[in-house]
Amino acid sequence: MLSRNNIPKISTHLLSTKVFIEKFSTQHAQNQFDISIPPDYSKYHPNIQEISSHLQDLSPYPPHSPYINPQHYYQNIVLNDWCRRKPHPVSLRQLAAFGNALTEEKILSSANFVRLELPIRIALIIKELQTLPFNVINNYHLAKVYESYYDIFDRFRKIPAIKTLRDNEKFCITLQDVLTDVNLLNLPNLLMGALECCILDALPQKELDGLVSSLLRARISRRLILEEHLSLTENFNVDPNKPRSQHFIGDIFFKCSALEHLEISSNNASKFIENLYPGIKMPKLIIEGKKDLSFQFLTSHLHYLFGEILRNSYEATVKHFINSNPGPHDEPQPVKVSIINNADHVAFRFSDRGGGVDIKPINKIWSFGKDSELAKNSLSNFHKLPDLELTTVSSRQQNLKARESLMNTSVGGIDNNNVKEATLINLIQRPAEYKLGLGLAMCKVYADYWNGDLVMHSLSGYGTDTFLKLGKLGYSDNKLQLDRV
Missing domain, CATH: 3.30.565.10 (Histidine kinase-like ATPase, C-terminal domain)
Incomplete structure (x- = not known):
């Protein structure tokens, strides 16, 4: 029940509310208190607008990503099939012997080896990245590395068998693309991601060293295999009968x-x-x-x-x-x-x-x-x-x-x-x-x-x-x- 003693208090409250509304209306009319105008946050950081525009990139599913999305599970089924395959270790002596006498058959055999070997090796690296803690692989730079690897994997798994030298020429263009454009930023992104993990203490030092070292070693092997095939192709096109010494070890050495x-x-x-x-x-x-x-x-x-x-x-x-x-x-x-x-x-x-x-x-x-x-x-x-x-x-x-x-x-x-x-x-x-x-x-x-x-x-x-x-x-x-x- 409303007490008579509370009426003066309610009246006072209503009066103060009326005054506030009138004051708000006056300020709004003068554009001094327009809630439709965003506040000026630049006093906190001069580049706050640019920084805030990238916040969505840190979400579990960055909107710009073709691979890190809710449908990625279905893409991963394809990946798992390649992960069950075994990579083929290669010694430098095997590499050298392969290039001693170049024939069309050898060039095509080398091309198809690279065509199948690269997606297997990339698939295993992607699987390794998927096992990392979420706050590590969700790092902006490491996510970029993941996307780049998945892009390379997705492109190479769709390349058909290389049957002619013309097919090999097109394939070599793709390899050059991987060595330059596609793969160019993986190294700085990997290292910047590692540095940010250090700052945030996201991964113990020993595990971080193991991760970076394994990715760098895998990177060296992949690049050597790609570069050696490019070199073999170039030598075959110039002079397939060029004599080699018995101590010859690859064309890139x-x-x-x-x-x-x-x-x-x-x-x-x-x-x-x-x-x-x-x-x-x-x-x-x-x-x-x-x-x-x-x-x-x-x-x-x-x-x-x-x-x-x-x-x-x-x-x-x-x-x-x-x-x-x-x-x-x-x-x-x-x-x-x-x-x-x-x-x-x-x-x-x-x-x-x-x-x-x-x-x-x-x-x-x-x-x-x-x-x-x-x-x-x-x-x-x-x-x-x-x-x-x-x-x-x-x-x-x-x-x-x-x-x-x-x-x-x-x-x-x-x-x-x-x-x-x-x-x-x-x-x-x-x-x-x-x-x-x-x-x-x-x-x-x-x-x-x-x-x-x-x-x-x-x-x-x-x-x-x-x-x-x-x-x-x-x-x-x-x-x-x-x-x-």
Whole structure:
């Protein structure tokens, strides 16, 4: 029942409500309180509108994705069929013997091997990605990698049997497309996704390293198989009867002079450090041991390994030199490289007097799992790269710009298909500002892939010895270098 004592309170409330409505109407009339006008959120972040437009990309089913959608289950039934098939390990000796005498039959056989082998290997990688925790595979960059792999799988599984050389020509165009346009952004997206997982602590370091390393190894094998078929096709078209030596190992591997490639890498490393410390004298390179050593290897990988190790040695040496308050005529200590030739492998010891590395975090040098602050810095440098559009690449010209942009980082210079010896001399000299902190971790994976290793020993306050071991290609007929799917 309404009490008489409550009437004054109700009247007062009604009166205040009336006043508020009148005031609201006045403000609305003056466009001072128009609820149809969105609030100005730019005071919170200048790019808030652009950021908010990408929120839908982080949903379980991004609207732009042709594969990550509610119907993906039915697509996955096709994938499962390919996952039940077995990949075919290949040794470099088998690869070499296959290219000794080229015939039309061999070219078509090689093409059909690649046509069936690639979707099997890609299917197994996709299955591995599907087993990751949701907050890992739902990462924007890792989802892009997943989509790219599924796109490659979907395209290749539909390619019919290659029966003529004309069919092979069309097939080679598709392979070139995979090596450049389609697959171009997988590497930066993979690494950026790993860095974001570090920042969010989404995956333990050991599991993250295992994931990135396995995807990188699989990537190397796939690219080698594709590039070797492209090279065989090119050689067949030019001269199918070209004689080969008994030590021939594949058309994409070259006889590499250790001395020549060390000098090239040293020159590039010096220019890189000069950009960081202009006006400072650079360390000299002293090469000892088996200077006349030549061995067959993939030149882009060798150049990458030498370059990253020397850049780190030079930078540490120059920093230590500056901190020692040098006189005007003083010079930094030299960097020494010892070349060792063994029956089954070659080895290089890089010795510097750069003050050493703290022993506790030394194993983290080989890890993709950075602490949160280092991961943020690396991620920030990725975003600063010019012309690296990580969403879509719509033209061949944009592809070339993106490739050049990647060449400016510690993840560039290892994916050049059809690399020739002379190309190394003219490789793009990368600027010093794009440091991602991933170079040595990448080197560890590549050294391990080639049946070698990368080890570092450090004496705090003195210097560091870095040992690079590389297995000789084709040394063992039974060693399946290309077995890592």
